[in-house]
Amino acid sequence: MRFPIRAKLLGALAIDLILMMVLGFFATHQMATMNDRAVFIERHTIPSLDTVGDMTTAINRYRARQLEFLIYTNNGDRGRILDHMRAIEAEMETYFRTYRPLIGSETEQNRLDTVVAAWQEVIDANHNRFIPAVRLVSDGSVQPFYSRMNPLYDALDKAMNELVQENQRQARASLDVVAASYDTARTFIMIDTVVAIIISAAIGLFLSARIARRLRRLAQAAGQVSEGNLVGSINEHIRDEIGDLAQAFDQMLASLRGQRAELEERNRALQTSLARQEQLMEEVIRGKQAEAEAERARAAAEAASQAKSAFVATMSHELRTPLNAILGYAQLLHLNKAVSEPHTTYVERILTSGRHLLALISDVLDFARIEQGALELEFSRVEVATLVDELAAMTMPLAQRNNNQMITLCPSDIGSIRTDGRRLRQVLINLLSNAAKFTERGTIRLEVTTESRYGTDGIRFAVIDTGIGIPREKQHKLFQPFSQLDESVTRRYEGTGLGLALSKQIVQALGGTIEVESEVGVGSTFTVWIPTAPESAVIIDPSSPAPHMVGEPA
């Protein structure tokens, strides 16, 4: 059963109210009783006593009339007095009639009846004996007759007195009732008040103590919760507001326990994760340190490489100045007709060696630039057919020197490409020169076709010779610096040893590729593919192996 505290308090109030109502009802009742008594006295006792007083007066007057009847002998007077008497008798009848409704008890009735009877005897005695006797005597000795009336009057008096006494007794009884009612009411009010106070106090104290105790339990539980103890519960069974609160508290506690468990679980997970993270962080830091060291080492290596490249560039430039002078003066000597054989040949040898040295220096310089990432490319539109014609014209004398046939195959409508024409020319001249150098009494062909690679349009330049060929095991070293097959070959064919390596670098810078196919004794085919437009292909691939530098043996 559910009784809210409000209902309980209202219940306590209702008990008090009921007690008050009982009290009021009882008090009203007592008041009514007292009022009844007061009304009784007012309506009954007082008129009764008045009537009794009137009756006494009338009786006295009647007796006085008897006396007058004795005294006055005149018949006229007697008649008038008799009339008076009859009037008083009528008056008395009136009084009796008046009194009858006022009778409050059987005793009073009896007493009145006694009075009426005594009065009747007085009247009877008066009319039947006194008056006739007085009339008969007429001598004025009335004493005996009048005296004879005395017992009757005494009886009447006595009856009257008893009536009065009865009235008084009744009045006293009424007063007693009023007093008793008053006492009862007073006692009852006092008792009722005390009882109401006691009941209210008891209920109030009981309820408040109970509520306070339950609230204390709640407060204690809350205190425990705030201290972090989530183990207990209140377990209130009384279903009221505090019960609801306690139940909500228990639910909250259960929820908190669940949450704390979850929190602890998460915390554990977090701690684990944190430990793992710290571990990872340490690893990362160690990794970073290693990385930083590697970076420092790399930077140092790069700086060294840069310094080396800068040194090579400067040296190449410095070497060229005296070489320019040597070549210049050799040309002047060559122009001079006064120089005779064998000096003319010597001058030519100076020029050839000087130009070779110049080419070597130039290649070394290009290499240094590539290493520095400073190879300058100048892109422009290059007509492929025109380029092929130029190449043929330039390499024809070289080819013919070894009695080779030079053939170019290029569609006239092949169009143009956007590239660095000077660098592309440098590469192709290098390939054609090599072909001419390593072929005797053979054929050198330059075949140009369009070819798409990696989804990009491009031009394929194939330099095909019928020369000495390259052994398969040496082919992969071909594009490395100074990889000419051996010292004797270098000496015999006068290469710089840098041509193919530089060509590869340049072709890569132009976004293209270079490959070789060769068979010893049959010939070699060098293929260069260049995209029609440079697009994003102008950057030298840094992952390609760095070329070996000057002075490093092949």
Added chain:
Amino acid sequence: MSFILIVDDNFDNRQIIGQMLSFSGFAVELASDAQTALEIMKHRRPSLILMDLSMPGLDGWTATEYVKRDPRLRDVPVVAVSGHVTRNDIERAKRAGCSEFLPKPIDYDHLITIAQRYTRMN
């Protein structure tokens, strides 16, 4: 009498270019620095100037600008002569007013072709 003015701080270069041109019948004047060259041109107007670019003091680019600003010399062609130069150097030379670029080492045939072309134009 028309002549070709050769401006180069390097003695050998001056000699070689001068001898090559003389051998082919051109009259030449040699100047070892740009200041000297400008002095010479105050009195005599050359038919062609062969100008070295990197020189101590007044360099070839600045000297070419002077020539091209001078109303009297504005029409004299200037050919830049230099060894190792970057594309940027050549661009600067063209902006300064050089008509052509002749690389070192000097090739006799190339030099004569250029000399003949510009002196004939004049």
